[in-house]
Amino acid sequence: xxxxxxANRPLSPHVSVWRWHATMASSIAHRISGVANYTGAVLVTIxxxxxxxxxxAYGAVEALIAGPVGILVTLALIGFTxxxxxxxxxxxxxxxxxxxxxxxxxxxNLRSILIFAGAVVITAAIWLAAGGLV
Amino acid sequence: xxxxxxxxxxxxxLGSARSGSGHFIAQRVSAVALMLxxxxxxxxxxxxPDMSYETARAxxxxxxxxxxxxxxxxxxxxxxRLGLQVVIEDYISEPFTRAGLLIANTLLVAGLWLVAxxxxxxxxx
Ligand code: HEM
Numbered sequence: 394x395x396x397x398x399x400a401n402r403p404l405s406p407h408v409s410v411w412r413w414h415a416t417m418a419s420s421i422a423h424r425i426s427g428v429a430n431y432t433g434a435v436l437v438t439i440x441x442x443x444x445x446x447x448x449x450a451y452g453a454v455e456a457l458i459a460g461p462v463g464i465l466v467t468l469a470l471i472g473f474t475x476x477x478x479x480x481x482x483x484x485x486x487x488x489x490x491x492x493x494x495x496x497x498x499x500x501x502n503l504r505s506i507l508i509f510a511g512a513v514v515i516t517a518a519i520w521l522a523a524g525g526l527v
Numbered sequence: 528x529x530x531x532x533x534x535x536x537x538x539x540x541l542g543s544a545r546s547g548s549g550h551f552i553a554q555r556v557s558a559v560a561l562m563l564x565x566x567x568x569x570x571x572x573x574x575x576p577d578m579s580y581e582t583a584r585a586x587x588x589x590x591x592x593x594x595x596x597x598x599x600x601x602x603x604x605x606x607x608r609l610g611l612q613v614v615i616e617d618y619i620s621e622p623f624t625r626a627g628l629l630i631a632n633t634l635l636v637a638g639l640w641l642v643a644x645x646x647x648x649x650x651x652x
Pocket of ligand 1: 428430484487488559561562610614
């Protein structure tokens with residue numbers, strides 16, 4: 394990349410000068426959950442390929458679930474649910490922001506906390522109500 | 528609005544290739560689709576009684592199950608390619624690494640998409 398001219402151009406403040414607040418954390422979490430969802434989608438695809446390949450190939454997955462790391466698979470699934478739920482709730486907020494609403498700092502911080510809490514509650518509710526895999 | 532680009536930068540024509548808003552809109556359109564699809568997808572998987580071969584084949588092999596997966600994964604792959612592109616552009620400035628990662632992101636997602644579609648169709652067939 395060519396070195397940009399620095400003359401009289403606005404500079405973005407360095408990350409370290411920011412005070413921690415809920416909206417900042419929610420923004421970072423949106424990026425982290427987006428990348429986690431990406432990883433989850435890769436794993437879902439591998440799982441689908443094994444499922445399509447037949448019982449022998451899928452046997453590796455079943456062995457993993459039945460084995461000592463089975464609990465990790467369950468935890469990963471719950472983590473994936475949490476990541477998807479959080480990213481969806483905060484993503485909806487992004488869409489509301491794009492429509493020009495919800496920029497007041499106080500309300501924004503409050504909504505960040507509600508979104509974090511909501512993601513945890515919804516994830517717990519899904520896994521309890523579904524009564525399936527866990 | 529003030530012009531933020533230097534005359535030299537503009538003359539060189541680097542920076543935005545004027546596809547920035549297209550990217551922004553595509554990310555939002557796929558987000559709206561996912562907002563509807565992800566809850567259905569998560570619920571469908573979470574309520575499976577177990578992860579055995581028979582259970583999974585039956586769930587994804589049903590016409591509705593296959594359709595939910597085809598729709599959700601297509602929207603997700605599209606959205607996540609756009610999303611990771613921004614993450615790469617934000618953190619990687621070395622031109623060679625950056626181009627390499629952007630190409631890898633595109634090819635990986637294209638490959639995943641085809642593998643997922645093919646697998647779902649095989650299971651549902
Ligand atoms: C469930 C509904 C979803 C909604 C409403 C949603 C919404 C959004 C929005 C609005 C953005 C742009 C944020 C920004 O401009 O900073 C975004 C970014 C992103 N999304 Fe989603 N998304 C959803 C699901 C997903 C899924 C399923 C994946 C992956 C499989 C994903 C991966 C990403 C990634 C990697 C980014 C980039 C993160 C960043 O730039 O920090 N999203 N999402």
